[in-house]
Amino acid sequence: MISLALTVVCSLRCETAGGQTKDPLLFPRDNFTVETKTVMTSAGEKKVTYRSYMHIPYVAKPVDKDYQSLNVSVPMEINGKAIDAKDAPVLFEIGVGGYMSSRNSGSDKGGPGGGMAAPRNKSNVSSRSDLALAAGYVIVSPGCRGRDNKATDGTYYGKAPAAIVDLKAAVRYIRHNKGVIPGNTDRIVSVGCSAGGALSALLGASGNSPLYDTYLKEIGAADAADNIYASACYSPITDLENADGAYEWMYGPLPTRSGLVDQELSKQLKASYAGYQKSLNIKGKNGFGTLSADNYDEYLLQYYLVPSSNKYLKELLDNARKEYLANNTWITWSDKGAMFAFSDYVIHVGRMKGLPAFDDFNMKQPEPDLFGNTTIAARHFTNFSLRQSSGDKNAEIDSELKTVVNMMNAMYFIGQNNRDCAVKWWLRNGTSDNHTSQTVMVNLATNLENLNKEVNAWVFWDGGHCADDDPEGLITWIGNVTGFSKNTNVGK
Secondary structure (H helix, E strand, O other), rough: OOHHHHHHHHHHHHEEOOEEOOOOOOOOOOOOOEEEEEEOOOOOEEEEEEEEEEEOOOOOOOOOOOEEEEEEEEEEEEEEEOOOOOOEEEEEEEOOOOOOOOOOOOOOOOOOOOOOOOOOOOOOOOOOHHHHOOOEEEEEEEOOOOOOOOOOOOOOOOOHEEEEEEEHHHHHHHOOOOEEOOEEEEEEEEEEOOHHHHHHHHHHOOOOOOOHHHHHHHHHOOOOOOOOOOOEEOOOOOOOHHHHHHHHHOOOOOOOEEEOOOOOHHHHHHHHHHHHHHHHHHHOOHHHOOOOOOOOHHHHHHHHHHHHHHHHHOOHHHHHHHHHHHHHHOOEEEEEEOOHHHHHHHHHHHHOEEEEEEEOOOOOOOHHHHHOOOOOOOOOOOOHHHHHOOOOOOOOOOHHHHHHHHOHHHHHHOOOOOOOOOOOOEEEEEEEOOOOOOHHHHHHHHHHHHHEEEEEEEEOOOOOOOOOOOOHHHHHHHHHHOOOOOOOOOOO
16 A cells, blocks of 8 residues: 555656556566676585666655665576576665765666675675575665765755665665565565664664654655564674763773773763663573673673684684684683683773764764764764763753664664564674674674574674674575575575
8 A cells, every 4th residue: 555655756756657656666677687797605606697776766755866776686597597586585785884875876787785895704705795696685785875965055964864764765665566576575684784784783673663754754765664574783883872881891991092091981981881781681691690781791701702712713723723822822722612801802802992982072983973963964962972072061962862863773672672673683793893892782682682582693703893704604594594595496
């Protein structure tokens, strides 16, 4: 059924033929080029022939169609064998970094991609999207607005919540075209890293939330559901309003290249984090108990850091392991595996950001810029930074901004136990990623586990921001959780 908003759009903009109203959001299934590429997998090369649909607007009233459009890649043949992708999972590839815009100009040729490039991985295989294509999946690569979008009159049109609104509109477009666009629209799996990972988490957590309805109606989004089946998130920069405290909890006493941060302010932020963590009331695995600022280091060691270090060290050849341990004497290695103190691990990683790490007083970080509005480039989004910057100890961010902050935080919707939250989750980070605290991703994972979601979470030892040492792992996981790999021999 077409919504009132879409009906109005059609009455103004749609062509008619034989008395039928033409749908402005109908997928142009016959408007494609045929492309071929070679994909490198661990089992060898795969030659993939696919249909490439480029630069398709996904809303009826785009603010800027160079961003509010998408590319679709549909596999036709894999190693010369014809396939039918009508029931394939849909990999929804979010190419956002730094909460910047992701342009979809139609200039990309040769298949999936666009926006932020996939991170390099230690294996010699192709990117996640190419691997997914070679597995028979449909790839959707949407553009979206971001904090940098600025009109000729000087106004901004991509500040929060524009990015997530656009991504939801793109999901609605896919589902609106069920049976027209190839792929199983009930098996949409989002993926992204960094800010893209945060948006992937947000897309998974906030499915069908009415908070976005006004924004979606404004751009002529399809009248369809925007929940997704599964969410894959690499190094998600999320829970922004609590990330400053979490950063000080982990890195507070460590110097940056410019020296120590203000230790008194660091202690204040660390204390605020302790209160926030207590308020979450989330329970660790296997009867560990409620996660708190006092025991989180132990939890990270037991369930994430030590298992990751053990896997890494056991896979090294003897000489390479001896050399690594000689260069990292803070690790004790025995038949039982690795042992080390959390404080030594944190020193090994080192501090990257100043104080506050996200809502910085000078508003030079990406996040205050994200929370600007049409006429203001950047705004403080936490009471702590607003009070420190203004000198008013009673200052409060306004209610409108607080709502927008909530709309950008997956943890907000998970805390609300949103009924249309994704049921499957793949979460990854590098142990040497110092862009945010390790507690951010693990809070996300643990909160979801507490809600009985299926969560596959792991950290790559010594991996940096957006690390992915196992790109084929995600592709295998998608095939398993969607049931696709059980019902097809595609690409085998």
